[in-house]
Amino acid sequence: MTKESTTPLVKNDDGSLIILFPKSVYSLDAVKKASYKFTDSCSFLINEQNTAYEVLCKPTADIPSKALDELVNSFCNEVLDQDLRERIASETHAVRSLILAQAFSKTSLLEG
Amino acid sequence: MALASTKFKDLDFFNQSLESGYKLLPFNFIKLDDSRYVITNIAGEYLVITKEDLYAVANKQLCPGSPVYNTLKSKHFIYDDDSSVALELLALKYRTKMAPLANFTGLHLFVTTLRCDHSCPYCQVSRQSEDKAAFDMTPEIADKAIDFTFQSPSNEIKIEFQGGESLLNFEMVKYVVEEATKRNQTENRDLQFVIATNLSPLTDGMLDFCLKYDILISTSLDGPEELHNGNRPRPGKDSYEKVMTGMQKVRELLGPDKLGALMTTTKDSLTQAKPIIDEYVEQGFSSIFLRPLSPYGFAIKTKSFDAYQTEEWLKFYKEGLDYIIELNKQGLYFIEDYTALILNKMLTPFGTTYVDLQSPSGMAISAIVFNYDGDIYASDESRMLAEMGEKRFRLGNLLQDTYEGVMLSDALLGPLEATITESMPMCNDCGFQNYCGSDPVYHYATQGDIIGNKAFSGFCKKNMTIMRHLIKLLEDDPEARDVLLSWVRV
Amino acid sequence: MLQLHTTKIECLTTSSEEAFIARLSENDQYPLPLRGKEIFLAPETHSGKLPDGFRAYFILRKNLDSVEANQDFPNVFIIPNDQHYLRDGDVIRFDPKRIKLHTLYRKNSQHNSLLVTERCNNYCLMCSQPPKDIDDSYIVQDLLVAIPLMRRETEEIGITGGEPTILGDDLIRILRALKNYLPSTSVHILSNGRNFANIDLARKVAGVKNHDLMIGIPLYADISNIHDYVVQADGAFDETIKGIMNLKRHGVKVEIRVVIHKQTYERLPQLAEFLARNLLFVDHVALMGLEMMGFTKANIDELWVDPIDYQPELVRAIDVLARYNMNVSIYNHQLCLLDKRLWPFNTKSISDWKNEYMPECEPCTLKEQCGGFFSSALFKYSDHIQPFSESEMPTKNAPQPTL
Numbered sequence A: 001m002t003k004e005s006t007t008p009l010v011k012n013d014d015g016s017l018i019i020l021f022p023k024s025v026y027s028l029d030a031v032k033k034a035s036y037k038f039t040d041s042c043s044f045l046i047n048e049q050n051t052a053y054e055v056l057c058k059p060t061a062d063i064p065s066k067a068l069d070e071l072v073n074s075f076c077n078e079v080l081d082q083d084l085r086e087r088i089a090s091e092t093h094a095v096r097s098l099i100l101a102q103a104f105s106k107t108s109l110l111e112g
Numbered sequence B: 001m002a003l004a005s006t007k008f009k010d011l012d013f014f015n016q017s018l019e020s021g022y023k024l025l026p027f028n029f030i031k032l033d034d035s036r037y038v039i040t041n042i043a044g045e046y047l048v049i050t051k052e053d054l055y056a057v058a059n060k061q062l063c064p065g066s067p068v069y070n071t072l073k074s075k076h077f078i079y080d081d082d083s084s085v086a087l088e089l090l091a092l093k094y095r096t097k098m099a100p101l102a103n104f105t106g107l108h109l110f111v112t113t114l115r116c117d118h119s120c121p122y123c124q125v126s127r128q129s130e131d132k133a134a135f136d137m138t139p140e141i142a143d144k145a146i147d148f149t150f151q152s153p154s155n156e157i158k159i160e161f162q163g164g165e166s167l168l169n170f171e172m173v174k175y176v177v178e179e180a181t182k183r184n185q186t187e188n189r190d191l192q193f194v195i196a197t198n199l200s201p202l203t204d205g206m207l208d209f210c211l212k213y214d215i216l217i218s219t220s221l222d223g224p225e226e227l228h229n230g231n232r233p234r235p236g237k238d239s240y241e242k243v244m245t246g247m248q249k250v251r252e253l254l255g256p257d258k259l260g261a262l263m264t265t266t267k268d269s270l271t272q273a274k275p276i277i278d279e280y281v282e283q284g285f286s287s288i289f290l291r292p293l294s295p296y297g298f299a300i301k302t303k304s305f306d307a308y309q310t311e312e313w314l315k316f317y318k319e320g321l322d323y324i325i326e327l328n329k330q331g332l333y334f335i336e337d338y339t340a341l342i343l344n345k346m347l348t349p350f351g352t353t354y355v356d357l358q359s360p361s362g363m364a365i366s367a368i369v370f371n372y373d374g375d376i377y378a379s380d381e382s383r384m385l386a387e388m389g390e391k392r393f394r395l396g397n398l399l400q401d402t403y404e405g406v407m408l409s410d411a412l413l414g415p416l417e418a419t420i421t422e423s424m425p426m427c428n429d430c431g432f433q434n435y436c437g438s439d440p441v442y443h444y445a446t447q448g449d450i451i452g453n454k455a456f457s458g459f460c461k462k463n464m465t466i467m468r469h470l471i472k473l474l475e476d477d478p479e480a481r482d483v484l485l486s487w488v489r490v
Numbered sequence C: 001m002l003q004l005h006t007t008k009i010e011c012l013t014t015s016s017e018e019a020f021i022a023r024l025s026e027n028d029q030y031p032l033p034l035r036g037k038e039i040f041l042a043p044e045t046h047s048g049k050l051p052d053g054f055r056a057y058f059i060l061r062k063n064l065d066s067v068e069a070n071q072d073f074p075n076v077f078i079i080p081n082d083q084h085y086l087r088d089g090d091v092i093r094f095d096p097k098r099i100k101l102h103t104l105y106r107k108n109s110q111h112n113s114l115l116v117t118e119r120c121n122n123y124c125l126m127c128s129q130p131p132k133d134i135d136d137s138y139i140v141q142d143l144l145v146a147i148p149l150m151r152r153e154t155e156e157i158g159i160t161g162g163e164p165t166i167l168g169d170d171l172i173r174i175l176r177a178l179k180n181y182l183p184s185t186s187v188h189i190l191s192n193g194r195n196f197a198n199i200d201l202a203r204k205v206a207g208v209k210n211h212d213l214m215i216g217i218p219l220y221a222d223i224s225n226i227h228d229y230v231v232q233a234d235g236a237f238d239e240t241i242k243g244i245m246n247l248k249r250h251g252v253k254v255e256i257r258v259v260i261h262k263q264t265y266e267r268l269p270q271l272a273e274f275l276a277r278n279l280l281f282v283d284h285v286a287l288m289g290l291e292m293m294g295f296t297k298a299n300i301d302e303l304w305v306d307p308i309d310y311q312p313e314l315v316r317a318i319d320v321l322a323r324y325n326m327n328v329s330i331y332n333h334q335l336c337l338l339d340k341r342l343w344p345f346n347t348k349s350i351s352d353w354k355n356e357y358m359p360e361c362e363p364c365t366l367k368e369q370c371g372g373f374f375s376s377a378l379f380k381y382s383d384h385i386q387p388f389s390e391s392e393m394p395t396k397n398a399p400q401p402t403l
């Protein structure tokens, strides 16, 4: 990819897709993790542009276009979900450490 | 407001502390269907909520004191300034879940011989041989294995005899039982013996011995006669008949409670869920373990083959589970064991020690295997893999290695460390993480990598599908829910 | 209802005594050296002269005719007929100056409980024993005298308040006295649990090693603000939960007590689930009907819900608790209002001295099995009391809840 694409979703003739995720909204991690989950049906190439992450997604088998649309839909939703997961994880990171520290501290219910 | 006097304050007064907003507690989520999500907290409590609610929770848009708010607060997904005891309760619950880990290695498998009178095609380990010297466990190895066993810190020690056909070396079974019992007079552990056997070599003398030492019998029953015999060829083609006669004797002499059966699922089984279950019902069992197809021994181990096999098996499982739930509704208390295990993880504060649903992997923690030749394996599957030439999961040998050496070996600690679900890609933020586990041997066998890419993993697909299915049953089908809840044991 | 207090006492002779604690004796052959500490309770069969040497003498008014009250004995009293339940071995507190008689312990009762203080750090909407902010530390001194007088074979002693833990070390002294003088008696403390958030108190209580100690602690909701509202104390929920955990850390048995009323019945199933997931290790859960005493009467509009109307919630709650194998009982409920699936959990729990039946119950064939009412229920009870007739006697296979 030499020039930056601007349309959020481009379908190429060879069946591959280009999807753009604005950096202001999505984190790279969310995009990567969502991609990972779809590695059973697509291969992925992720590029960083100035304002967006560009995901080149190539289905590993021929898929009818309707199924492809569904795939893209659930992929995009998955990126959103991943983003939410990250937010939850970062917000709860400290309290999680606190809970685990307490879980493994000495005072247990079993000790007298 | 109808409180008697100004001495009492109304509810609003006690709701003031909600006004400063709420905070999130750690949780994971996973899609249940198009409109709903399953969310699970750090202690494995789940809740099904709509997508809108999920995003509202995270975006701090919940209305304080509303029913959703209270449910999420009660189940420890959020907390507010009014109460922080949730943190302590979660810590306690988390600890309770992990407790089985601390109690480790209860189950010790003794492979008394590799010889077997059957030649089951899926079995990787057995030998049709008369050469006792080559494939039988020796007293020297048995002594070391007993030593090793009693070094486990677990108070409950179960010794299970495996083969080959374990009873073809009954002398060794006898030796181990007597020696371990003697040893236990000073150890005072809760010691239990199990013999896994196809029952064909069973004699009355052996049964007398089992009676004396209160030994449990675990046999193999794959389903109706034709299927069973097809799966388990032996000279005379009478494996089923032998099992029937054997089981009858065990029930008469030791009692029905001392008898258990395991089925091996083969390709032929997949179309016969009902007949298999009927066979178990007819034989008076009150549960069945619909086991997955084992990936070992199948020549082709590609990712797509794994996926295909898993699809087929899931159909088999769902059909079987539906049928079992029907049986329960008709008044028969009959459990599917794998389902019951998962339900227990979902619905009770306790963890399990079932090897495949452990994080980190249950290798050597749930069970440890002493092969006839003294080799030590982390699980029965590792032993099978080793017979196929992959010795990666061999932890050591009784003749050369010490307990500490084995339990701290790289062969064990490596996979253990790598297979904490909290750290594996995809598992780390999966909503089912608390209920799931890791199966390094499976992933190694199918993907050549102990962690594996879960997007391709039959193990992951199997568990995800089952868990979604069970949660939907619990949420949407009140009658099935009643049945499933009756399987939960606290 | 038994009158455990009375002031309708008449002194026949002279008295100059301060308040004191004593045991009653109906034995006119009682060894002389011991008489000075006991009160002679003239039994119905007594006639003629009173035996000499006792610290004081009680004569039930209706027995007055057969007794010859010696004028030269000090401390001879007539007590009203409603004190007829008093027996040999009972322990009382008696204040001759203020002519106040208070029964502390009844030898033949299964329901003895010691009120150890009237102070409390909660102010529950339905408190049956409204707290008083007074210095009542004399109570502890009294009880330390009374406990050694109780029958060694006593099965159970309750400790109530107020909030017993407010006494701090004095509570420990009482527990120690119980441990030493009644070594095989079960001890049941009613506490709101908050002070056990301080683990030292939990450790001290456990350290006494009473025989079969159980602490009954109320929890009214799975949601902190609702519980705090019911007990009228901000932060109480957290302290109570921490208290329960601390007690269990020290191996003390804990019972969770839930009073069901308008503010608590709706979330009963959720509370049950909360208990099952978080406090599965408690030893008993009691789901209890409302007692029409104290603040309850005043707050009746905020509290009253006819038990017949909360049966669905109660069934769901019990279903959860029983499924999780928790030890659960229903207290203070009338059989004819209870869903039949709940009958196996129903326990006759109301203390003998305040247990009554209503006129409607007269023809009921299940009166024996029914818990009946608190005497106070006359104030308000369900409109749906339905006596059972012969044909409704439960069969051997009494209905079981679908668990």
Ligand code: SF4
Binding pocket: B421, B426, B427, B428, B430, B431, B432, B433, B436, B437, B454, B459, B460, B461, B463, B464
């Ligand atoms: S294996 Fe699959 S289902 Fe299990 S925790 Fe990992 S991602 Fe979730």
Ligand code: SF4
Binding pocket: C334, C335, C336, C337, C357, C358, C360, C361, C364, C365, C366, C367, C370, C371, C372, C385, C386, C387, C388
């Ligand atoms: S009518 Fe019978 S069941 Fe009802 S309260 Fe009276 S005694 Fe109990």
